[in-house]
Ligand SMILES: Nc1ncnc2c1ncn2[C@@H]1O[C@H](COP(=O)(O)OP(=O)(O)OP(=O)(O)O)[C@@H](O)[C@H]1O
């Protein structure tokens with residue numbers, strides 16, 4: 001396997017009837033096995049990048065590669081591609097297909113022609129991993145939006161793709177479910193799955209991500225290690241995306257303190273440093 005799982009080179013895509021390209025001259029490389037976040041203002045092209053990466057939109061220009069192999073648009077290649085790349089849509093309503101939670105999670109597994117017992121085992125485990133066991137028999141249209149979002153994530157994870165693209169996974173989730181999801185995502189990342197998460201939650205990005213891609217106006221603005229990317233963003237005040245809270249608090253501490261310590265990545269790390277000051 002190459003060091004980079006997904007790669008785009010000079011990709012351009014304009015939606016039918018649209019006047020402007022949603023994505024243009026987009027090039028980036030996604031490192032294998034790293035927890036990566038995709039950030040950028042509303043409308044910068046994050047969801048479009050995901051649709052392109054899953055073969056749901058076909059670029060008018062450029063190439064998309066998985067493990068160095070170019071995406072082609074014949075049915076067989078697309079089917080194989082989508083077994084390796086799972087996409088969780090921003091809007092769960094677009095994702096869910098079956099009448100109940102349980103049947104929705106088993107739907108994709110049945111399509112992969114897995115043995116019946118394997119499907120049953122994976123559905124049971126996935127329901128438990130995502131705290132959905134009690135909702136298993138519920139009709140999907142009786143669920144809250146946050147519950148639907150969890151089902152849509154669980155349905156993709158059950159398929160065990162090599163790369164999972166999650167579009168705003170914590171949108172609609174309450175704080176407890178957000179924490180549960182993050183624990184589960186860490187478990188999934190530890191098992192070797194590469195995760196790419198598009199989000200506006202910069203506090204989450206700062207604490208969770210190992211690698212960050214920043215988009216602006218349909219193209220890539222920055223890519224790199226999380227701290228390095230936020231350092232560069234700080235030097236671009238005209239690019240208004242905000243900064244993580246821990247980072248902002250850190251900037252208020254005296255320069256001497258900041259010189260003597262590593263930049264904290266969590267509240268706990270920040271507390272250790274501020275307690276030393278007290
Ligand atoms: N179906 C569509 N038809 C035409 N234009 C579209 C369509 N979907 C998105 N766009 C346009 O493409 C551009 C990129 O949209 P996209 O949804 O990829 O942005 P995003 O970064 O995901 O935004 P957000 O943060 O709001 O989710 C925007 O200008 C948007 O208006």
Ligand SMILES: [Mg+2]
Pocket residue numbers: 046047048090167
């Ligand atoms: Mg979006």
